[in-house]
Amino acid sequence: xxTNELSTTLSNEPPSxxxxxxxxxxxxxxxxxxxxxxxxxxxxxxxxxxxxxLIAGYFYLRFNSPIWPPRGNEPPELPLPLxxxxxxxxxxxxxxxxxxxxxxxxxxxxxxxxxxxxVLAAIFISLQALEYSRTAFTPQQNSYTAxxxxxxxxxxxxxxxxxxxxxxxxxxxxxxYFNQTxxxxxxxxxxxWHFVDVVWIVVLFTVYLSPHL
Amino acid sequence: xxxxxxxxTAPNEQLRRAWEAPTRILGILGxxxxxxxxxxxxxxxxxxxLLAGISALLIRLQLAVPNNTLLSxxxxxxxxxxxxxxxxxxxxxxxxxxxGNYLVPLMxxxxxxxxxxxxxxxxxxxxFSGLFMYSSLLFGAAPDGGWFAYVPLTSVKYSPGLNLxxxxxxxxxxxxxxTAGAINFIVTIFKMRAPGxxxxxxxxxxxxxxxxxxxxxxxxxxxxxxxxxxxxxxKFGIPFFDPARGGNPLLWQHLFWFFGHPDVYIILLPAIGxxxxxxxxxxxxxxxxxxxxxxxxxxxxxxxxxxxxHHMFATGLSPTANSFFSAASIVIGIPSGLQxxxxxxxxxxxxxxxxxxxxxVVGFVITFVLGGLTGVMFPATAFDRxxxxxxxxxxxxxxxxxxxxxxxxxxxxxxWLPKITGRLLSERLGKWHFWLFFxxxxxxxxxxxxxxxxxxxxxxxxxxxATGWQTINLISTLGAFVLTAGVLAFIINVYQSLQSxxxxxxxxxxxxxxxxxxxxPPPSYNFxxxxxxxxxxxxxxxxxxxxxxxxxxxxxxxxxxxxxxRESLVTTLLDASPDARMRIPNDTMxxxxxxxxxxxxxxxxxxxxxxxxxxxxxxxxxxxxVWVWPAKENVHDNE
Numbered sequence: 087x088x089t090n091e092l093s094t095t096l097s098n099e100p101p102s103x104x105x106x107x108x109x110x111x112x113x114x115x116x117x118x119x120x121x122x123x124x125x126x127x128x129x130x131x132x133x134x135x136x137x138x139x140l141i142a143g144y145f146y147l148r149f150n151s152p153i154w155p156p157r158g159n160e161p162p163e164l165p166l167p168l169x170x171x172x173x174x175x176x177x178x179x180x181x182x183x184x185x186x187x188x189x190x191x192x193x194x195x196x197x198x199x200x201x202x203x204x205v206l207a208a209i210f211i212s213l214q215a216l217e218y219s220r221t222a223f224t225p226q227q228n229s230y231t232a233x234x235x236x237x238x239x240x241x242x243x244x245x246x247x248x249x250x251x252x253x254x255x256x257x258x259x260x261x262x263y264f265n266q267t268x269x270x271x272x273x274x275x276x277x278x279w280h281f282v283d284v285v286w287i288v289v290l291f292t293v294y295l296s297p298h299l
Numbered sequence: 300x301x302x303x304x305x306x307x308t309a310p311n312e313q314l315r316r317a318w319e320a321p322t323r324i325l326g327i328l329g330x331x332x333x334x335x336x337x338x339x340x341x342x343x344x345x346x347x348x349l350l351a352g353i354s355a356l357l358i359r360l361q362l363a364v365p366n367n368t369l370l371s372x373x374x375x376x377x378x379x380x381x382x383x384x385x386x387x388x389x390x391x392x393x394x395x396x397x398x399g400n401y402l403v404p405l406m407x408x409x410x411x412x413x414x415x416x417x418x419x420x421x422x423x424x425x426x427f428s429g430l431f432m433y434s435s436l437l438f439g440a441a442p443d444g445g446w447f448a449y450v451p452l453t454s455v456k457y458s459p460g461l462n463l464x465x466x467x468x469x470x471x472x473x474x475x476x477x478t479a480g481a482i483n484f485i486v487t488i489f490k491m492r493a494p495g496x497x498x499x500x501x502x503x504x505x506x507x508x509x510x511x512x513x514x515x516x517x518x519x520x521x522x523x524x525x526x527x528x529x530x531x532x533x534k535f536g537i538p539f540f541d542p543a544r545g546g547n548p549l550l551w552q553h554l555f556w557f558f559g560h561p562d563v564y565i566i567l568l569p570a571i572g573x574x575x576x577x578x579x580x581x582x583x584x585x586x587x588x589x590x591x592x593x594x595x596x597x598x599x600x601x602x603x604x605x606x607x608x609h610h611m612f613a614t615g616l617s618p619t620a621n622s623f624f625s626a627a628s629i630v631i632g633i634p635s636g637l638q639x640x641x642x643x644x645x646x647x648x649x650x651x652x653x654x655x656x657x658x659x660v661v662g663f664v665i666t667f668v669l670g671g672l673t674g675v676m677f678p679a680t681a682f683d684r685x686x687x688x689x690x691x692x693x694x695x696x697x698x699x700x701x702x703x704x705x706x707x708x709x710x711x712x713x714x715w716l717p718k719i720t721g722r723l724l725s726e727r728l729g730k731w732h733f734w735l736f737f738x739x740x741x742x743x744x745x746x747x748x749x750x751x752x753x754x755x756x757x758x759x760x761x762x763x764x765a766t767g768w769q770t771i772n773l774i775s776t777l778g779a780f781v782l783t784a785g786v787l788a789f790i791i792n793v794y795q796s797l798q799s800x801x802x803x804x805x806x807x808x809x810x811x812x813x814x815x816x817x818x819x820p821p822p823s824y825n826f827x828x829x830x831x832x833x834x835x836x837x838x839x840x841x842x843x844x845x846x847x848x849x850x851x852x853x854x855x856x857x858x859x860x861x862x863x864x865r866e867s868l869v870t871t872l873l874d875a876s877p878d879a880r881m882r883i884p885n886d887t888m889x890x891x892x893x894x895x896x897x898x899x900x901x902x903x904x905x906x907x908x909x910x911x912x913x914x915x916x917x918x919x920x921x922x923x924x925v926w927v928w929p930a931k932e933n934v935h936d937n938e
Binding site for chain 2: 110112115119121128129131132133136138139143147150151156227229232233240254258263271
């Protein structure tokens with residue numbers, strides 16, 4: 087790759103006549119060579135701080151309260167959230183299959199992985215709706231219930247956004263827009279998807295597990 | 300060696316067709332040119348500066364004499380709130396980002412930002428969120444809780460109107476603009492620098508913008524989180540700050556100041572980056588201590604996240620917490636002081652040319668050092684508790700913010716406006732501007748230190764004659780009018796320059812940066828041939844000594860990008876060696892449409908009409924889908 091040669095010649099500061107004719111540089115790149123990847127990574131960093139602020143708020147209010155959860159609230163039940171966790175982890179694996187597939191030019195694996203991830207995350211959202219309908223408290227009751235709904239709700243909103251992005255990818259994949267060299271959008275959505283899943287792990291610990299401690 | 304990078308030798312017709320919008324409407328509403336967007340940012344933010352300035356004058360008139368009845372207490376509350384909100388959120392950050400928008404691609408030798416359409420979106424969202432907040436005036440419901448909107452004053456019990464909803468939702472809306480802008484700056488600076496502009500050759504203004512953008516990225520979400528919680532509590536009664544239901548009002552202060560203090564440096568860092576750019580041109584030498592200046596910039600950006608509690612010393616936190624944040628607040632003075640010494644050394648060892656831009660740099664150093672001196676007084680918790688919420692604090696932060704941002708900004712105007720408009724400003728009017736502004740500023744704000752020590756609290760709409768505050772207040776008010784005369788001189792100067800200023804040429808100051816290697820104003824593609832960088836000041840000679848003349852910049856030959864296909868170069872992060880090409884998207888109405896959809900969504904939230912929110916959300920989704928759909932020419936590319 088002549089790119090590397092150029093970088094050496096630049097740092098050694100040769101007379102410029104040795105700067106040879108460039109081959110055409112690629113227009114489509116992936117991973118951290120692509121500006122789109124950086125854009126996504128920075129958006130994720132930004133969103134991570136948003137969740138960190140809310141999680142910090144959770145522990146701030148918890149440690150300023152004499153009892154947590156407050157009298158009248160039980161710590162949340164665990165079976166459903168643990169099942170939801172497994173669904174999200176499986177959906178991340180499916181996204182990985184999709185991404186690896188298109189890296190090798192396999193469009194069928196891309197579409198299969200995207201569809202599987204979509205279904206798993208859709209079940210996750212449905213289960214969350216089920217959980218909301220079964221809770222014995224309203225968000226207005228106290229700061230504990232307020233934080234429960236706010237944090238899980240904001241996370242659910244992010245899952246919804248990831249689902250919509252997945253849907254758009256599936257349609258674009260159906261048109262055959264992605265191939266081995268051109269699939270930066272798949273990488274970006276996949277990165278975001280994994281981020282939303284990692285946030286869930288933090289939410290699981292904070293909202294569901296920590297009240298049992 | 301190749302020379303001209305401007306447009307003079309271009310096959311003009313083809314270039315024009317590739318880089319200019321086919322219709323006038325599309326060109327105006329759909330442009331993605333970072334220079335046009337940058338100018339719009341600057342002009343819009345300056346209008347907000349004038350509006351905030353008018354509210355400041357009304358405040359000063361009200362306080363000029365005791366027991367004044369010019370303004371009602373309610374109007375006074377709205378005025379000082381809108382003054383602060385406008386100056387912080389709608390003027391200083393956006394105008395510096397406007398300069399960044401205009402200058403960053405030029406200074407790093409790129410043909411546009413990394414995400415030009417996102418850039419257009421940032422501007423429209425900035426404009427709409429500003430209008431959103433100001434529209435509250437039409438309903439007599441302007442925000443009135445101060446710029447930091449402490450609960451419980453701002454909870455629905457004590458502020459039942461829509462005033463605070465305009466504030467919280469307006470800032471949430473605006474955060475989309477600043478976040479998108481920050482991401483754009485970081486990626487542009489990381490990935491689009493001219494070949495050879497390794498990180499240790501980046502201009503200092505670029506460093507300032509970069510660290511500022513990172514601070515935006517990590518600070519704004521805390522403000523957004525605070526605003527989300529406030530709105531949930533106000534609109535739906537979901538308790539976070541209400542102690543009766545397990546909430547805590549201090550949570551608001553923690554979240555707000557975790558954003559609020561870094562925000563001071565978000566404003567300061569690009570401004571002092573400007574100082575480091577302007578100084579070398581008017582002292583005819585390289586800036587002293589480049590590496591130390593860079594390291595100071597980075598460490599200020601980091602330490603800024605560890606000082607927020609010094610805004611809360613009076614809230615009764617534990618002494619341990621207070622001590623830690625005291626220490627951090629003193630430590631942050633070290634890199635700031637280091638920068639001052641680097642600039643002083645540059646001035647002393649250089650040969651200063653006393654142009655207006657240089658005068659403003661000197662004005663900055665004097666004013667900012669005075670603000671810094673009171674700044675290191677606050678970490679002494681005992682002292683802080685005596686002067687907190689008094690005019691001493693008001694004086695302090697006007698010294699740091701006007702000193703640290705507005706003086707550099709005016710220096711920047713005199714320095715870069717000739718690049719932007721192609722015409723020089725008048726030096727004679729410029730000197731009037733400087734002296735009126737400098738004297739007016741100190742006349743307004745220095746006496747306020749004394750008022751603070753005489754225990755005058757901030758945010759009171761009037762006072763009794765028996766307090767003995769009236770003479771000093773009157774002096775302060777007179778100062779505000781002198782300061783205003785300075786700003787008027789500036790506006791006249793710009794107007795005259797646009798009408799009949801003498802032509803600037805490519806490089807009127809004999810400066811060394813890449814932005815001076817193209818026409819003034821630059822062509823829409825910035826550089827016809829991409830520059831090649833071998834040292835920090837590409838237009839200055841390689842080895843020491845004062846630069847007496849400038850050199851033509853080297854260009855990359857042959858150019859690996861196709862300018863007629865609107866291409867720019869993507870380079871590697873650290874070394875900036877060529878890595879890929881990118882295509883600058885064509886002009887499009889999408890950013891305007893998306894910003895408008897967001898406006899509908901936020902109006903829906905404001906008036907709690909879910910149908911309107913749903914329409915806004917659907918329009919947002921549609922415009923994003925169209926946005927990410929691959930352009931035709933990209934789909935059929937056979938690569």
